Amino acid sequence: PEEVGPVSVQGPNGVIDIVCKDESEATDIAAKLLSYFQGSLSDYEAADQRALRFAIPENRLRVYDIRNVIEILADTDSVLELKAQFAPGMITGFLRVGGKPMGYIANNPMHLGGAIDADGSEKAARHIQLCDAFDIPILTLCDTPGFMVGPDAEKTALVRKTSRLFAAAGSITVPVFTIILRKGYGLGAQAMAGGSMHTPFLCVAWPTGEMGPMGLEGAVRLGFKKELAAIEDEHERQKTFDAMVAEAYKRGKAINAAAFMEIDDVIDPADSRMRLLQALNAVPAPQPRRGKKRTFVDTW
Numbered sequence: 493p494e495e496v497g498p499v500s501v502q503g504p505n506g507v508i509d510i511v512c513k514d515e516s517e518a519t520d521i522a523a524k525l526l527s528y529f530q531g532s533l534s535d536y537e538a539a540d541q542r543a544l545r546f547a548i549p550e551n552r553l554r555v556y557d558i559r560n561v562i563e564i565l566a567d568t569d570s571v572l573e574l575k576a577q578f579a580p581g582m583i584t585g586f587l588r589v590g591g592k593p594m595g596y597i598a599n600n601p602m603h604l605g606g607a608i609d610a611d612g613s614e615k616a617a618r619h620i621q622l623c624d625a626f627d628i629p630i631l632t633l634c635d636t637p638g639f640m641v642g643p644d645a646e647k648t649a650l651v652r653k654t655s656r657l658f659a660a661a662g663s664i665t666v667p668v669f670t671i672i673l674r675k676g677y678g679l680g681a682q683a684m685a686g687g688s689m690h691t692p693f694l695c696v697a698w699p700t701g702e703m704g705p706m707g708l709e710g711a712v713r714l715g716f717k718k719e720l721a722a723i724e725d726e727h728e729r730q731k732t733f734d735a736m737v738a739e740a741y742k743r744g745k746a747i748n749a750a751a752f753m754e755i756d757d758v759i760d761p762a763d764s765r766m767r768l769l770q771a772l773n774a775v776p777a778p779q780p781r782r783g784k785k786r787t788f789v790d791t792w
Contacts, residue, residue, distance in 0.1 A: 506578030506615065506792075524572055525586070529626050533591040536567040544761035548674060548700050552741070558583060558598050558633065561673065565765055567591065575615055582612030584619040587631070590769045594669075595623035598633035599684065601674070606636040608680045609645065610653040616683075617660035618790045624664035625786045627778045631768070632670045632685060632692075637707040638678030654683070661686040665785075667775045671764055672697035672746060672755065678706045689754050694771040696757045698764075701746030703754065708744065712736045 502508045510525075512518040527533075547561045562571055566587035573585035581603040587596055597616045599606040608616075623630050639645075639654050661668070661683065670685045670692040681703070685692050697703075704711065713720070716736060723729040750758045759767055 503577040506575050506611070508577075509574045510572075511577065521572070528572070528586040528588075528593040528628065532593065533567075533588065536570070536588060536591045538567055538765065539564045541565075541762040541765050544764060547761065548698070550700075552674065552700070552702070555601050557602070558600050558635065558673075561633065562587065562596065562598060565589070565768075574619070579609070579611035579615040581607065581609055582615050584615055586628075589631075589765060589772065592629075592769075592772050594629050594631045594772075595619060596631045596633065597684070599636040601635050604640065606675060607638065607640045608636055608654065608657075608683065609640045610648040610650045613639075613650075613654040613657040613683075614792065617656040618792065620657075620660040620664060621786065621789045624666050625784070625789050627666055627785070629666050629772065629775065630664075630668045630686075632668060634670060634672045634676050634681055634684040635674040636677065636680045636684060637675050637710075638680035639683075654679075657683045658687055661691070666778075667693040667771075669693055669768055669771055670695045672701040672703070674698070674700050674702065675707070676701060676703040676746075678704075693775060694767065695755045696759050696764075696767060697746035697750065697755055698761045699746065699758060701749075701758065702741060702744050703746060703749045704740070704744040708737050708740045712740060 499508065499511055503511045510518075510521055512521055541564065543564050544561065547564065548556050559573075562583075566589060570588035571585060572587070573583060575584060581600050583596075583598040583600050585596055587594055597619060599608070620630060640650060664686075668686040668691060670689075672681070672695075675681070676684075676689075676697070682688055685695060689695050702708070712733060720729055720733060723732055746755065746758045749755050
């Protein structure tokens with residue numbers, strides 16, 4: 493009997509949303525979770541938002557802790573992560589901004605560089621449905637090179653499962669707010685924005701944001717494969733590659749994307765919370781309704 497249903501299995505596979513140390517903590521967590529479905533709070537505090545300016549390293553190749561960004565951006569002690577042990581590349585949960593409850597979805601650059609895999613897609617798709625069912629707005633924090641690729645990834649039914657992320661996002665009526673923290677590449681970035689960069693009620697980027705049809709390094713390797721192969725000297729080849737990547741990065745900076753109206757704006761990271769609050773207050777209040785909004789939310 494002990495081999496059936498242990499927490500050591502049900503936590504990592506996503507069956508258990510939150511693993512608690514004891515019954516007392518579980519009761520407190522349950523009460524906190526229910527509070528997000530019971531409206532806004534008038535009393536709240538927030539961290540010094542200037543800390544967000546230093547949350548992401550200037551070196552685009554260095555990693556950072558996305559959970560730290562979430563904690564600073566949200567009201568103090570208002571963040572509750574769900575399914576933390578499952579699909580670590582996609583972080584989901586609830587938080588409050590200005591006392592208002594929101595669901596959040598964030599890429600984790602510390603796992604697969606933020607690439608979206610099959611489990612991460614299903615995890616995010618289910619959370620989107622849950623938020624929509626209870627009229628809770630959704631915040632997405634995008635830093636992804638796109639969906640995972642390759643034979644091993646496709647063995648996980650990647651095509652079918654990543655499609656669920658688009659299907660779920662296309663079925664909702666709650667507003668989506670997207671902040672591009674760093675990478676915003678390919679279909680993966682569009683999925684993080686609800687299907688398109690024009691879908692969110694507000695879609696902004698930090699100055700560290702970079703956008704394009706695919707990751708810069710991969711695009712250069714594929715697009716200039718013959719040119720690079722023709723350079724016999726390994727040092728010179730790497731130098732040329734780095735120069736091409738730098739030029740691609742310059743073209744794909746968020747400020748250029750905003751100039752072509754692909755996104756709404758490039759903002760000071762310290763203003764993220766203020767812009768979110770402005771957008772939340774600008775969203776029309778949901779119309780009163782009777783009965784269920786959705787027939788069901790995926791149980792998996």
